[in-house]
Amino acid sequence: MSAIAEATSTTGRTTRAPTLMLPLADFAHGLDLATLPAEVLRQSRLNILDTLGCIAAGVREQDSRSLIAMERRAQRGPRARVIGHEERFPVEVAARINSYCGDVSEHNDLVGSHASIATLPAAMAVADQCGSTGADLLRAYIAGTEIVTRLYVAYYAWKKSYMDVGIAPPGIINTIGSAAGCAMLMGLDHAATLEAMAIGGGLAGWCPVGAVYDDGASVKPLLHGAWPAGIAVLAARYAAGGMTGPVAVLEAPMGLFATLATHYEAEAVSNPGVWHLANPRRKYHAACGYTHAGADALVALYRELGGKVLADAREIVIHVPFYTHRAVAKTQPPATPTEARFHLPFAAALGALGEDGVKPEHGRDVAQWLARADMQAMLGKIRIVVDERFTHYEQCAVDVVTAAGETIHREGKPPRGAPANPMTAEMVEAKFRANVAGLLSTAEADAYIAMIADIESLPDCDALYRPFERAAAL
Incomplete structure (x- = not known):
């Protein structure tokens, strides 16, 4: 029985916490045509008739013929492989699966805000289909990832609050950059590559912040990379078939940058003057990047002060930027592996208990960790607060209020994996x-x-x- 089925009462109504979706489900489940006003039924029938007529007419349009031809090609055409499986899948599906698997533990890099987990799986799927060389794959990955990072850098410093715009950075820009890499591997010319990126930007999922940091459940690992990778393959295929997209989707008055930020730097896109891949941001911890500074700060304090000081402390206060606070300052213990990977108190508690960083198994075994008395005690004393001094998620500070009432203050350093504290090749x-x-x-x-x-x-x-x-x- 699925988790949803287990959470359904005998009345058929879900027993999960109330949300705005719940009354919608109630409405749909209880809809009875016999009780509807006659005018509603009449107008609905007319709408159906009208829509079917539009579909029938549109089938004869050349653009529709192109779309159908491209979709038919996807069904019958070559397939691509998935790491760890002998089975082959449709190319877009292979891209999604590889990306999902790479993102599920939150251990993938932060170049361009999770670019690699979209650009590489998308390129791998198309390269497998096309019989591309390793050099071809590398070229496509580099191009796609640099494009994503240019887009990210162009607006991130001026991005609007997540409370104003609930769109996380990776979803849309990852689709655009990944589409470019796919187009290159397909051998598309300059014009078609441009269209592939534009189509990708138009079709991209909106990567809802609430699903990333609150309740994304098991679909969350699709958002940053898997969905962008699959849509990128589709966008490049559409461009190959002659379809066109909204080429001004970035800078238009109602475009991406206007939606996400109060300002953007056009030069960061057109002529950045740097190779972003030369200074990557990687993940040492298998957790959201917003938790890394705090996690490493507690690892450092454990080494400096010892585990007993932290275990006996009255309170541990972690200071973070305003824009990350809402995302990772959880007050309830994590209930699932996904929640654990976006939970700063849990990540910090692991460090305070002597764990050298968040590993994939910590999220996987979260229930076992929460059953431990020392973890419960540590979570009970960790508090996350806003520090207006901080503007980037690699900044933090920690106050440890000892058993004697003394406050030990430490300014955090850039976490392992940050450009200022990079992971070595080793x-x-x-x-x-x-x-x-x-x-x-x-x-x-x-x-x-x-x-x-x-x-x-x-x-x-x-x-x-x-x-x-x-x-x-x-």
Whole structure:
């Protein structure tokens, strides 16, 4: 029985906490044609007739013929692989699955605000379909990721509050950049690549902040990368078939930048003067980037003061920027793995209990951690407050009120993985080995690392999948 089924009462009404969706579900479930006013029924029939006529007429339009041809090609055309499976999927589906799997533990990088988890799976799926070389894949990834990061940098410093615009950065810009990479792999010309990006921007999901930081449930890992990756493949395919998109979707008076920010820098898009990939922001912690500074600050305090001081403390106060506070300053314990990965008190408590960072298994085993008395006690004393001094999520400060009533104040440093405190190549390789443990042997992991270091030499992308296919078959 599914979780939804388990949460349904004998009356058929969900027993989850009341939301605005609940009365809508009540309305739909209880709708009875016999009780509706006659005029409602009459006008509804006319609407149906009108709409069906529009559909019938539109089928004969050339643009509709192009769309149908492209969708038919997706159904019958080549398929692409998924890491860890022998089965092949439609290209857009493969892009979504690879991306979802890479985002589900919140361990993927923060280049351009989660760009890689969209741009790489999208490019991999198309490269697998097209028989592209490793160099082709690398080129598409770089182009797509740099485009995403340019868009991110252009407006992020002036972005509106999440309370004013409930759209998280990654969803839309990841779709645009990923579409560019897909178009390149498909061999589209300049004009068609432009259209692919425009179509991607027009079709992109809005990546709702409430679903990211509040109740996204198991669909949340689709938002940052998987949906953008799948839509990007679709957008490039549409452009290949001659479809066009809203090319002014970024700068239009009612466009993306006007929606998300009070200002943007056009030069950051057209001529940034830097390679953003040269200074990446990666994730040491398997949790939302907004939690990393606080988590590392508690790791540092554990090493400095010792676990007993923190365990005996009356209170631990973590200071964060205003714009991140609403997102990660949770007051209730996390109930699911996804919630745990967006929960600053939980991430910080792990550090205070001696864990060196948030690992994927911490979220996976959140129920076991919450059953521990020391975790319950630590969560009870951690409080998250706003500090108006801070403007970026890598900034924080911590006040520890000791058992004796003394306050120990420490200013946080940029967390591991931030550009000012980067993960070394050795750290990235160690993270890879930990992530593939149980799938690849030590020798296989080392060989894979060496292969990616020379990815340009690959005649095709088969080698990206083969070791994991063997693991899946065992």
